[in-house]
Amino acid sequence: xxxxxxxxxFLKASGALIVxxxxxxxxxxxxxxxAAGAKPPLVPTELDSWVAITPDGRVTAFFGKMDMGQSLDIxxxxxxxxxxxxxxxxxxxxxGDTALTCNQGGASGSTGIQSGARPLRNAAAEARxxxxxxxxxxxxxxxxxxxxxxxxxxxxxxxxxxxxxxxxIGGRHFHHQVEWNKQIGNAMDIKVQANPKSPSEYRIVGKxxxxxxxxxKVYRTEKYVTDISLPKMLHARVIRCARAACTVAGxxxxxxxxxxxxxxxxxxxxxxxxxxxxWDAVRASRMLKISWNEIKKDPFPPMAEIxxxxxxxxVVKREDAVKKGDLEGAFKTAAxxxxxxxxxxxxxxxxxxxxxxxxxxxxxxxxVWTGSQKPHFxxxxxxxxxxxxxxxxxxxxxxxxxxxxxxxxGDAALxxxxxxxxxxxxxxxxxxxxxxxxWDPKGPASVHRGRAAFDASGKVIGYxxxxxxxxxxxxxxxxxxxxxxxxxxxxGLPPKPSIDFGVPAEAYGFDSKLLAWEVIPPLLDxxxxxxxxxxxxxxxxxxxxxxxQFIDELAIAAGEDPVAxxxxxxxxxxxxxxxxxxxxxxxxxxxxxxxxxxxGDVLSGRGIAYAQRNGTLVAVVAEIEVERKSGRIWGKKxxxxxxxxxxxxxxxxxxxxxxxxxxxxxxTLFEEVRFDREKVTSVDWLSYPILEIRDAPEAIxxxxxxxxxxxxxxxxxxxxxxxxxxxxxxxxxxTGVRLRRAPLTPxxxxxxxxxx
Amino acid sequence: xxxxxxxxxxxTVTVNxxxxxxxxxxxxxxxxxxxxxxxxxxxxxxACTVHLEGEPVRSCVMPLSAVAGKKVxxxxxxxxxxxxxPLQAAYVEEQVPQCGYCxxxxxxxxxxxxxxxxxxxxAEIRDALAGLKCRCATHAAIMRAIKRAQTQMA
Numbered sequence: 001x002x003x004x005x006x007x008x009x010f011l012k013a014s015g016a017l018i019v020x021x022x023x024x025x026x027x028x029x030x031x032x033x034x035a036a037g038a039k040p041p042l043v044p045t046e047l048d049s050w051v052a053i054t055p056d057g058r059v060t061a062f063f064g065k066m067d068m069g070q071s072l073d074i075x076x077x078x079x080x081x082x083x084x085x086x087x088x089x090x091x092x093x094x095x096g097d098t099a100l101t102c103n104q105g106g107a108s109g110s111t112g113i114q115s116g117a118r119p120l121r122n123a124a125a126e127a128r129x130x131x132x133x134x135x136x137x138x139x140x141x142x143x144x145x146x147x148x149x150x151x152x153x154x155x156x157x158x159x160x161x162x163x164x165x166x167x168x169i170g171g172r173h174f175h176h177q178v179e180w181n182k183q184i185g186n187a188m189d190i191k192v193q194a195n196p197k198s199p200s201e202y203r204i205v206g207k208x209x210x211x212x213x214x215x216x217k218v219y220r221t222e223k224y225v226t227d228i229s230l231p232k233m234l235h236a237r238v239i240r241c242a243r244a245a246c247t248v249a250g251x252x253x254x255x256x257x258x259x260x261x262x263x264x265x266x267x268x269x270x271x272x273x274x275x276x277x278x279w280d281a282v283r284a285s286r287m288l289k290i291s292w293n294e295i296k297k298d299p300f301p302p303m304a305e306i307x308x309x310x311x312x313x314x315v316v317k318r319e320d321a322v323k324k325g326d327l328e329g330a331f332k333t334a335a336x337x338x339x340x341x342x343x344x345x346x347x348x349x350x351x352x353x354x355x356x357x358x359x360x361x362x363x364x365x366x367x368v369w370t371g372s373q374k375p376h377f378x379x380x381x382x383x384x385x386x387x388x389x390x391x392x393x394x395x396x397x398x399x400x401x402x403x404x405x406x407x408x409x410g411d412a413a414l415x416x417x418x419x420x421x422x423x424x425x426x427x428x429x430x431x432x433x434x435x436x437x438x439w440d441p442k443g444p445a446s447v448h449r450g451r452a453a454f455d456a457s458g459k460v461i462g463y464x465x466x467x468x469x470x471x472x473x474x475x476x477x478x479x480x481x482x483x484x485x486x487x488x489x490x491x492g493l494p495p496k497p498s499i500d501f502g503v504p505a506e507a508y509g510f511d512s513k514l515l516a517w518e519v520i521p522p523l524l525d526x527x528x529x530x531x532x533x534x535x536x537x538x539x540x541x542x543x544x545x546x547x548x549q550f551i552d553e554l555a556i557a558a559g560e561d562p563v564a565x566x567x568x569x570x571x572x573x574x575x576x577x578x579x580x581x582x583x584x585x586x587x588x589x590x591x592x593x594x595x596x597x598x599x600g601d602v603l604s605g606r607g608i609a610y611a612q613r614n615g616t617l618v619a620v621v622a623e624i625e626v627e628r629k630s631g632r633i634w635g636k637k638x639x640x641x642x643x644x645x646x647x648x649x650x651x652x653x654x655x656x657x658x659x660x661x662x663x664x665x666x667x668t669l670f671e672e673v674r675f676d677r678e679k680v681t682s683v684d685w686l687s688y689p690i691l692e693i694r695d696a697p698e699a700i701x702x703x704x705x706x707x708x709x710x711x712x713x714x715x716x717x718x719x720x721x722x723x724x725x726x727x728x729x730x731x732x733x734x735t736g737v738r739l740r741r742a743p744l745t746p747x748x749x750x751x752x753x754x755x756x
Numbered sequence: 757x758x759x760x761x762x763x764x765x766x767x768t769v770t771v772n773x774x775x776x777x778x779x780x781x782x783x784x785x786x787x788x789x790x791x792x793x794x795x796x797x798x799x800x801x802x803a804c805t806v807h808l809e810g811e812p813v814r815s816c817v818m819p820l821s822a823v824a825g826k827k828v829x830x831x832x833x834x835x836x837x838x839x840x841x842p843l844q845a846a847y848v849e850e851q852v853p854q855c856g857y858c859x860x861x862x863x864x865x866x867x868x869x870x871x872x873x874x875x876x877x878x879a880e881i882r883d884a885l886a887g888l889k890c891r892c893a894t895h896a897a898i899m900r901a902i903k904r905a906q907t908q909m910a
Contacts, residue, residue, distance in 0.1 A: 068854065068855055069853060069854030069855050069856060069892060070854060210848075210851060211851055213856075214847070214848045214851060214852075214853065215837055215848055217853045217856030217859065218840075218844045218847045218848050218852075218853065218856075218859065218863075219831075219832065219835070219836060219837050219840070219844060220790060220791040220830075220831050220832045220860075221832075221837075223790055224790070224793070224857065226793060226794065227790035229788070235785075277781075277785055278781055278784070278785045279773070279774065279777045279778075279781040279785065282781075282797075283774075350891065351891060352795055352801070352803060352855065352857040352858050352889065352890070352891040352892075353793055353794055353795045353803060353857055354794075399855060399856070399857075400855070400857075401793065401795070401803075401855065401857040402855050402857060402891045402892070403855065404891075430794065432797060433795075433796040433797055433798060433800075651851065652851075655851055655854075655894075655897060658893075658894070658896050658897065659854055659892050659893045659894055660893075661893075662893035662894075662895050662896060663891070663892070663893035665893075666893060684796060684798055684800055685796060685798070685800040685801055685889060686800060690889060690891065691893065691895070692885075692886060692887070692888070692889070693882050693885045693886070693888065693895050693898065693899070694882045694883070694886060696882075696893075696895035696896060696899070697895075697896065699896075700896050
């Protein structure tokens with residue numbers, strides 16, 4: 001059996017070596033050359049757009065999303081291998097290249113498996129059906145008398161009568177139409193004549209197979225987007241004013257004349273320096289003298305008043321997402337009312353490296369190498385920015401320095417394209433650290449108000465939870481419209497804000513209930529360093545920080561244990577199951593009040609939180625230590641119970657959950673974008689600290705609840721949203737004090753304990 | 757401009773450049789090495805870490821002039837798929853990296869530390885790795901990999 005090829009080896013073998021002196025060569029061309037007929041156009045209605053059999057019988061799956069290291073590559077290979085009855089190491093997954101894959105929406109909403117795998121599964125099943133049909137004709141036997149073992153179709157009665165996939169179609173195309181649901185993005189799917197297998201027939205799905213992207217990363221043989229290099233490529237740094245709300249007043253180009261080959265490139269308020277050597281571009285960006293006009297005085301409120309600002313700001317849109325029962329009546333007749341408010345700051349993607357992209361704009365076509373998690377939307381955005389048809393633009397995703405939403409990679413792609421157009425040369429642009437923290441789109445700041453009515457028996461009869469904050473999509477979640485990019489806004493395109501937030505995702509069966517959100521205007525209409533967009537699990541951590549702490553407060557107010565209280569109001573079995581599983585695994589000791597014994601400097605506590613997310617259920621128990629003198633919280637142990645339906649790859653799922661928990665802990669304890677009246681002052685890792693290894697948990701236990709009968713839902717985000725409240729609830733258990741403002745910094749801990 | 761000679765991963769190289777230029781740019785641009793990575797340019801994250809005479813340094817702030825005549829080792833020079841460093845092997849076995857952009861810092865720092873203190877405790881390992889960042893938050897897997905590598909190195 002052939003050893004599996006790494007993605008890079010595969011691309012090389014297929015003629016798609018990304019960068020050569022002669023310019024890019026494409027996989028599609030290589031396939032076309034080996035095929036009897038030309039490859040059909042890349043449209044979702046062609047089976048060849050989804051799956052191919054190579055001359056040596058390997059399988060290529062064309063996946064219109066990408067894997068950022070959360071095991072999607074291997075999971076898709078497992079699904080395709082099972083449907084086609086081939087060994088998993090014969091399946092190569094090509095991802096995120098607009099010339100090779102359909103627009104399945106890129107990484108988005110943890111849908112890689114949930115929706116991304118569907119058309120691949122269907123295509124693989126259909127390919128198997130066609131291949132068995134072809135073998136049936138060749139062997140002169142009916143299809144029902146044939147079986148498939150590792151890509152070889154043979155007679156059930158006589159294994160010597162056989163035909164391999166390679167013989168049947170290797171290197172050629174199916175030229176077979178499938179029915180497309182006419183959806184672009186996450187919802188894209190196809191209908192085929194074949195029936196995909198039932199879960200009981202899976203042999204590869206459900207196994208913990210090792211990811212294939214690891215050696216390339218660990219031995220550094222795989223290229224990142226930052227490593228893409230083209231002949232005659234210029235290095236660029238975009239010049240952004242430290243202060244928000246500025247336009248360019250003047251540029252002293254002579255200030256960089258001492259830097260060899262460096263020059264200024266400008267269109268309106270978009271300014272960059274370019275040079276042949278990256279260091280010269282960096283030096284020039286530091287030396288350039290540029291003066292700015294302030295178009296708005298003090299665009300931001302004082303940071304200390306941000307939550308007052310949110311409370312007082314006008315509501316531009318409100319949505320009552322869940323409304324049932326007689327809420328007003330419940331509060332009128334209530335024996336007791338409990339109220340609380342919770343606050344969550346702006347947070348940054350703060351990717352491991354600043355966004356980077358390489359663009360080559362030529363008269364006959366445009367190529368953009370991007371770390372954006374949505375390359376198909378980069379294609380659209382670049383086409384619109386440059387005024388060329390989208391089919392003239394090829395966007396190629398290459399692993400970048402982090403992702404987790406609409407980070408600065410999206411801006412870098414459009415920056416690079418504009419600079420390549422303006423200079424007539426290929427351009428590589430990467431930001432400096434401050435571009436990745438001060439200027440990336442932010443997760444929105446918000447305030448959350450909970451109010452509940454109890455009757456005389458201690459039953460919750462009315463429940464209200466209202467979030468108020470900045471839109472989760474002041475700029476859109478992808479780059480398909482240049483008005484949502486810094487480059488677009490800098491050349492004067494008008495902003496196109498979207499207004500959206502969210503509500504708690506839970507199933508508590510209170511008699512009357514209102515879950516609502518209210519969005520306020522942005523602080524600055526365009527080019528704001530505090531413009532908001534999607535950050536991993538958009539608005540999930542902040543909403544659940546409030547709602548799952550509030551549920552805890554209600555449990556204590558009712559004199560009940562927080563686990564028992566949740567179970568009392570949850571009738572849905574899957575919701576109850578994750579709570580029970582997490583509590584049992586963690587050895588939960590019921591308590592109706594915070595721990596009484598509080599001697600010594602180190603206090604211990606445990607808390608629980610639960611939530612849903614688009615079909616996935618998750619509960620986590622946090623066990624923490626609080627150092628009273630220093631104010632430090634240590635998230636010592638987390639126990640997660642996770643139900644996302646059918647599990648494709650248990651180990652991959654486990655590691656994805658671990659990353660969610662620890663990233664969630666970082667956002668809970670450390671992360672807050674700082675700003676003054678005129679600019680973001682979080683510019684590096686000192687002014688925007690994230691979790692370091694001393695603060696990482698000692699243990700993370702994961703209980704995976706597999707439900708083969710239920711279609712898989714997402715796992716890339718659900719488990720991050722329950723971490724903040726679980727930690728805050730554990731803090732209350734340890735100290736008897738509530739922390740209702742995130743992050744739970746040592747200063748806030750000390751202040752809260754001093755007040756208590 | 758200066759002509760500066762040093763060794764990288766066992767090979768002698770000469771770079772003609774601004775002596776104040778950080779080593780990182782010489783490695784990535786002049787020598788066309790796709791590792792290490794630019795993370796912050798401020799010695800605050802570790803993504804650019806290399807060994808200088810066996811000691812981990814942040815190449816994003818190390819002036820090129822400071823490495824003249826010295827030996828630099830990158831992650832590619834630490835081990836290969838055929839001859840992996842125990843930490844690299846452990847990183848694959850424990851499936852540590854997600855985006856993987858940060859790992860030069862973790863592996864190069866841990867490799868130098870474990871060489872000096874192969875039987876370090878968990879607390880000592882955590883202290884030795886202070887200042888390194890991983891945005892994918894793979895810290896739990898990082899600890900598992902280091903402990904696995906320790907059993908190979910002890």
